[in-house]
Amino acid sequence: MKKTICKNYEKMSEVAADLIVRQVNLKPNSILGFATGSTPVGTYKLLEEYNKAGKIDFSEITTFNLDEYYPIFRSNDQSYYYFMQKNLFSNVNIKPENINIPNGEASDPDAECVAYDEKIKALGGIDLQVLGIGRNGHIGFNEPGDELIAQTHVTGLTQSTIDANSVFFPNVDSMPKRALTMGLYSILNAKKIVILINGANKAQAAKRMLCGGIGTDSPASFLQLHSDVTVILDEEAASLI
Numbered sequence: 001m002k003k004t005i006c007k008n009y010e011k012m013s014e015v016a017a018d019l020i021v022r023q024v025n026l027k028p029n030s031i032l033g034f035a036t037g038s039t040p041v042g043t044y045k046l047l048e049e050y051n052k053a054g055k056i057d058f059s060e061i062t063t064f065n066l067d068e069y070y071p072i073f074r075s076n077d078q079s080y081y082y083f084m085q086k087n088l089f090s091n092v093n094i095k096p097e098n099i100n101i102p103n104g105e106a107s108d109p110d111a112e113c114v115a116y117d118e119k120i121k122a123l124g125g126i127d128l129q130v131l132g133i134g135r136n137g138h139i140g141f142n143e144p145g146d147e148l149i150a151q152t153h154v155t156g157l158t159q160s161t162i163d164a165n166s167v168f169f170p171n172v173d174s175m176p177k178r179a180l181t182m183g184l185y186s187i188l189n190a191k192k193i194v195i196l197i198n199g200a201n202k203a204q205a206a207k208r209m210l211c212g213g214i215g216t217d218s219p220a221s222f223l224q225l226h227s228d229v230t231v232i233l234d235e236e237a238a239s240l241i
């Protein structure tokens, strides 16, 4: 895995945004995989600025997001649908029909997951997948456990993730305890992967992912199996490696 250690969050966001710009300029109809969470917000902000400045054109881009809570209404301000509209999609010239996010309103979530993987495959696969990482080493909503699942699937959330994310909901009871997430195969099948890691509270997860063996206690450690991963960390997240 290629590692880039940046002074701070702003620099990390710049490096990531530049990488995405390069990808899109090389292949204007790229299929991009996007993540939610606080980590990529700075990168998305820069992409918005670059789009307005004419440095990146989203008009031919197709996107697939990693995950979504289940069940959740798109109109809920904590849904990842809402997050992506607010932080990127409504601010750039992407075509709404080219945006794919697992549907948290689906009446048959298992069928939704199968259709999601089929659509990624039918379009030729993801060219560049952007990832964040959970404090417990999760990617997407692939949580540490006895086993990991390859395909897009419905999953339960661990207590660690509920603790980390419930603060954004009015109370813990209103937070969905399940999610739809791309699986490890769906993620590792991307041609290129870039994972962003910032902050001292991610230092342990970064160390485990980069320096330990491959294990289901750290879903992110499976990225070691991929031949084109760029890890962009800030100094705090890199402090233990």
Ligand code: GLP
Pocket: 035, 036, 037, 038, 039, 040, 066, 067, 131, 132, 133, 134, 135, 139, 140, 141, 161, 165
């Ligand atoms: C969330 C998302 C992940 C994200 C991670 C880290 O639960 N499912 O895709 O990478 O947790 O979030 P943050 O960037 O806010 O730390």
